[in-house]
Amino acid sequence: MNKKLLALTLSGALAASMLAGCGGSSNGGDTSTSTDTKADTTEASGAEGxxxxxxxxxxxxxxxxxxxxxxxxxxxxxxxxxxxASGNYETTLMSEMGKSGAPTLFQVNGPVGLANWKDYCYDLAGSDIYGQLTSDNYALKEDDTVYGIAYVIESYGLIVNKTLLEKAGYTIDDIQSFADLKNVAEDITARSSELGFAAFTSAGMDGSSDWRFKTHLANLPIYFEYQTDGISSTDAIKGTYLDNYRDMWDLYINNSTCDPKELSAKTGDDSRNEFLAGDAVFFQNGSWEYANLTGDGGYTDDDLAMIPIYIGVGDEANQGLCTGTENYWCVNNQADEADIQATLDFMNWCVTSELGTKTMADEMGFVIPFKGAQESKNLFVKQDAEYTAEGKTPVSWNFTTMPSEEWKNGVGQALTAYAADQTDANWAGVVSAFVDGWATEYQMANGQ
Structure with missing residues (x-):
């Protein structure tokens, strides 16, 4: 193991798995093809790189x-x-980088993740794929060095079963704010026996699902605090909007398909399956779920919509979906020169060829920020574009500034404890994990 990787491994506990499961599907085990197979196929094909x-x-x-x-x-x-495997990217990357035949193509989640891997990142400034970007905003740069390139833009919000919502007597036009959402959700709960469904799917806190709340929902109070303070990151979050975070969490867990005490064991699959079975109207998730909800006899576009996650802050009438990326491709500069070139060629083919762009648009459901991108058939992608065209402001992805995975885990554990016993004292534990934990983890991650 070289000195760079040894140092990285020793500090890895501070930032393990910084890539926080956007679409971290519970169907993800380690579906890996072994590196031994890689070596064998390279030799057998005779290809260069x-x-x-x-x-x-x-x-x-x-x-x-x-x-x-x-x-x-x-x-x-x-x-x-x-x-x-879902939630284990960083630890898997550390392990694989220590082997012969290490990954030639990997990813980081943004500036925080890049700090761990900068010494391994090939400068993409002169590459063909960099020239394909539609905007420099999608390049992870410092000065003139390009360390990473975003390969997908995604959105998340509340996925709505419009058919059930209408059965309850409402349409998505009736939900334009947190107050509206609360009114609808609590009315559905009051009539759940009569209606035969709940307002929300289970807010599971199993590892396959908890990222939706300790990361994606937590993004909302961070976003609004940053907006209020005119900043894009901080070493000390204040928690200005944590009361709003609590209001939304309360709404989820007290108007759902299960008792809040059961959430620690509920999985991502549970939540998705509840939605597919018509057990709930609302399902917090992202554009990456589209294929899972519409394939194999699932819903049609007429059944579905995605609306913003309102938490009662800001100009809700003009709020859009949470849209951004935490997926930056990086090329391993420690790889053989032929493998580096082969990797650059493969990346460029993915975003310029008909098959590559079609697969990424139609089968993966991606919006890719490249000149040759095909229009996605994904309903939620289209709705994000419609919101933006109407002048609504997308909520940016600020969870890439969260100081560590350990911080997220602390918040998740506190949320789970609060759900089981919804006292002010237990919510104070959430606030402490959010605010005090942020300061502690930031200092550790930055050697302070």
Whole structure:
């Protein structure tokens, strides 16, 4: 193990798994193809260079495997895709980087994640794929050095079963604020026996699901605090809007398909399956869920919508979906020169070829920030564009500034404890994990 990786491994506990499961599907085990297979196929094909992609997104594993196979058939260049288990990307990356035949293509979640891997990032400034970007805003840069390139833009919010909502006597036009949402949700709860469904799916705090709340929902009070203070990151979050966070969490857990005491064991699959079964109207998740909800006899576009997550702050009438990225491709500068070039060529093919762009748009449901992007058929992607066209302001992804995975875990544990016993004292534990935990983890991550 080289000195860079040894130092990184020793500090890894401070930032393990910084890539926080956007679409961290519970169907993701480690679906990896072994690095031994990679070495064998490289030698067998005789191709110059090979690619080893450590994929972050379990829910897109099969599509990446298929795309890799197609590229190899077309070019003769071996491409191996290894998919890390949900919530374990950073630890998997550390492990794989310590092996011979380490990943040539990996990802970081933004500036915080980049801090761990900067010394391993090839400068992409002169690459073909950098030239394909529609905006420099999608490049992870410092001065003139390009360390990473965003390969997907995604949105999340409240996915709505419009048919059930209408059965309850409402439409999405009736929900334009937190107050509106609270009114609708509590009315559905009051009539749940009569209606036969709940307002919200289970807010599961199992590891396959908790990222939706300790990361994605937590983004909202962070976003509004940053907006109020005119900043884009901080070493000490104040928790200005944590009362609003509590209001939304209360709404989720007290108007759902299960008792709040059961949430520690509820999974991401549970929540999705409840929505698919018509057990609840609302399901907090993102554009990456579209294929899961519409495939194999699922819902049609007429059944679904995505609305903003309102928490009672800001100009709610003009609030859009939470839209951004935490997915930046990086190329391993420690790899052989031929493997680096093979990796650059594969990346460029993915975002310029008909098959690559079609797969990313239609099968993966991605909006990709490249000139050759195909229009996505994903309803939630289209709705995000419609919100923006109407002049609504997207909520930016600020969870990339969260100081560590340990901070998220602390918040998640406190949320779970509060759900089981909803006292002010237990909510104070959430506030402490959020505010005090932020300061502590930031100082540890930055050697202060």
């Amino acid at each position: 090979s690619v080893y992609y450590l994929n972050f997104k379990p829910e897109q594993d099969q599509q990446w495997q298929d795309l890799a196979k197609a590229y190899t058939e077309e070019t003769g260049v071996p491409v191996t895709v290894v998919t890390a």
